[in-house]
Amino acid sequence: MTDFIDLRSDTVTRPTPAMRKAMAEAEVGDDVFGDDPTVNSLQEFAADLLGKEAGLFVPTGSMGNQVCLGALARPGDEVVCEAGAHFLHYEGGSVAAHLGLVARPLPGDGAIITAHQVAGVIRPGTEHNPRTAVVAMENTHNSAGGRVFPIDEARAVAKVAHDQGVAVHIDGARIFNAQAATGLPAREWADCADTLTFCFSKGLGAPIGSMVVGSAEILKESHRIRKRLGGGMRQVGVIAAAAQVALETGVDRLAEDHANARRLAEGLAELDPQAVDLDLVETNMVYLNLVPFNRTGPEVSAALKVDGVLTLGPPGTTMRLVTHRDVSAENITSAGAALSRALLG
Numbered sequence: 001m002t003d004f005i006d007l008r009s010d011t012v013t014r015p016t017p018a019m020r021k022a023m024a025e026a027e028v029g030d031d032v033f034g035d036d037p038t039v040n041s042l043q044e045f046a047a048d049l050l051g052k053e054a055g056l057f058v059p060t061g062s063m064g065n066q067v068c069l070g071a072l073a074r075p076g077d078e079v080v081c082e083a084g085a086h087f088l089h090y091e092g093g094s095v096a097a098h099l100g101l102v103a104r105p106l107p108g109d110g111a112i113i114t115a116h117q118v119a120g121v122i123r124p125g126t127e128h129n130p131r132t133a134v135v136a137m138e139n140t141h142n143s144a145g146g147r148v149f150p151i152d153e154a155r156a157v158a159k160v161a162h163d164q165g166v167a168v169h170i171d172g173a174r175i176f177n178a179q180a181a182t183g184l185p186a187r188e189w190a191d192c193a194d195t196l197t198f199c200f201s202k203g204l205g206a207p208i209g210s211m212v213v214g215s216a217e218i219l220k221e222s223h224r225i226r227k228r229l230g231g232g233m234r235q236v237g238v239i240a241a242a243a244q245v246a247l248e249t250g251v252d253r254l255a256e257d258h259a260n261a262r263r264l265a266e267g268l269a270e271l272d273p274q275a276v277d278l279d280l281v282e283t284n285m286v287y288l289n290l291v292p293f294n295r296t297g298p299e300v301s302a303a304l305k306v307d308g309v310l311t312l313g314p315p316g317t318t319m320r321l322v323t324h325r326d327v328s329a330e331n332i333t334s335a336g337a338a339l340s341r342a343l344l345g
């Protein structure tokens with residue numbers, strides 16, 4: 001796959017030489033005993049960066065969401081979220097299967113739920129209703145095309161929730177993309193939340209790993225849930241070392257991915273104005289509408305593959321294209337030309 005321009009996801013990047021070196025040289029210990037110095041320092045570094053008391057290293061963003069929601073809610077409680085939330089659709093039903101939570105999805109405006117909407121659904125829990133325990137926001141929002149959750153609305157949602165004793169979780173798998181797009185430090189969103197999870201293995205470019213941040217008390221419970229889910233890892237400093245490099249070197253270059261996504265989107269919009277809603281292209285994702293071209297995802301994907309471009313090509317008429325560290329500006333020019341051939345040819 002190395003010869004392809006891979007637009008399937010920002011998870012496909014391979015570790016850099018600096019990451020591999022850090023992995024080879026990492027000081028390690030048994031992290032289940034809290035003995036891994038590389039993990040411990042990564043957790044402290046991340047917590048400090050996000051303005052929280054503590055961090056917990058987890059293997060995936062999916063586990064990050066689970067250890068947060070599980071720490072903030074009890075079985076039978078309700079989690080309010082946007083209808084397209086990643087944990088609702090793409091994490092194997094974990095919220096129900098592992099945590100026993102009820103989801104209360106709200107239709108977002110461009111995937112953004114508002115304080116007004118949230119205020120209207122929070123309920124204390126009676127013998128009839130589930131208790132609303134958590135409000136979750138996703139930033140950036142994957143299925144809405146990598147949109148940034150506006151900070152003012154995030155603060156307003158958090159206030160409504162906190163005023164009624166409801167906790168706030170942010171699925172910040174790509175929180176540093178939000179930072180790069182707005183210039184606002186990621187900690188501004190973290191300030192709204194009791195727990196936040198972010199991924200090293202997406203735009204930041206590490207091979208594995210995610211981080212959860214929050215108060216020491218909440219993370220103590222998250223730690224217990226991580227073990228229950230089988231996420232207690234041993235000499236995991238070898239992975240944390242790459243994550244540390246990703247956090248130190250990956251954030252500043254995310255703007256390049258955003259510029260590449262925008263250029264790709266603008267090229268597609270020139271093919272047909274209905275192809276892309278340019279207002280929604282805020283970070284590293286482009287959602288391409290295939291309807292104007294009278295093509296389906298699998299057809300376009302197959303044509304692109306022959307032309308050296310990998311895409312997910314799901315059934316239906318929308319195709320997600322994602323930029324990342326291993327897609328250069330030159331690659332975007334080639335991918336744009338391949339897309340033009342696949343869509344118009």
Ligand SMILES: Cc1ncc(COP(=O)(O)O)c(C=O)c1O
Nearest residue numbers: 060061062063086138142171173
């Ligand atoms: C918004 C969001 N949250 C969580 C995840 C889950 O991350 P992982 O694949 O590491 O479980 C993803 C993965 O793409 C995501 O896009």
